[in-house]
Amino acid sequence: MKVLLLLAGCVALTGCSVFGQNNVESAPYTLVKADQALKIEVRNYASMVLVSAEMPEGSRNTAFRKLFRYISGENYGATEISMTAPVLMAGNAEVKPGTEISMTAPVFMGMQGGKSQMSFVMPKEFTLQNTPKPKDPTLQISELRNYQVAAIQFSGTLSAGNVAEHTQILQDWLKTQGYVAIGAPLEAGYNGPMTLPMLRRNEILIEIQ
Template sequence: MLKTVGQALFSSLQSPKYTTLPPNSQDYEVRTYHAAKWVSTTLCGMELDAALKTGFRRLFSYIQGNNQPKASVEMTAPVTCLVEPGAGPACETKFTVSFFLPEKHQASPPEPNDPEVFMENRDEFTVYTRKYGGFSNQQMKGEQLLKLLESLQKDGVPYTDKPYYTAGYDSPFKLTNRRNEVWILKKTEQE
């Protein structure tokens, strides 16, 4: 555990590979993430922050050795959360919290012991990304998401407003220069 906390505090963490695409605006960046494996867990409920906390604990247990070979898996960044809003105001939202698997585990990831943790093969996908700092919370994520949607509408680019992602890059112990993001999926030609 100390090794992982140390990695989160003192070194740069491995991240998924992506390519930056035009057009870029001052408000957002366009990225195509390469196909990769992620370890994930899905929760249902109404509160994003609570789902992130519970999902993070499950996945942290997995990287600490709660897997078939009891292997320690390096912490990576970002921690993403795919948010699939429910159909109405009283409907539950589905949250999928994920850690990118380090390159060393991409070919053969350790199998999780927890039945609520699973391997996710993400195909290549393109997102519009808005960065922001500080200690993020549900309200900040919502505000940044609205700003990103406004920018995309103003620029007339093709996007899908649901589902969307939140992404956090820093340990809770990092006090300054924090990096958070919201991602909106670029609409594909098939949609």
């Protein structure tokens, strides 16, 4: 069963500004269908490598800090990667601690195996084989393949009201289009807390078949 993820809202993505601009790579996907009026897309993520931290209730900041330390060098990596322009080197390079890894949006949060988790998506150059091993043994590496979702985009904050409103719109759209939801609604935030609410990119994603 695929991992269920809930994207963390209001987390400080590297390079974010108050104007909604950032230098963070977004996880690539194939666009299957779009409804521009409702800002809904059906997407297929061919592959996403995730590094995840357990997130007991009330510990979002703790999980985020663990993951950020991992991409900032708290790992055993065989690649040398710039924070702004990732360069993948040969997989048989010398293994050493301290590799920096560019941050990719979004940041996921959700449930796996009955436990709440936060996950960072690795840049597209990474596979399960060449993703650096975390120095923190509580972090886990996994992969999602052929992950098809419907997503609705909206601005503002990931408040309970905003999330509920757009989740309902997306669920109603899925019914009219004949899609079957096979996952719980997920929240997605692409900007840090300093970004003005009206300029933020938020999403609700639902896995479908």
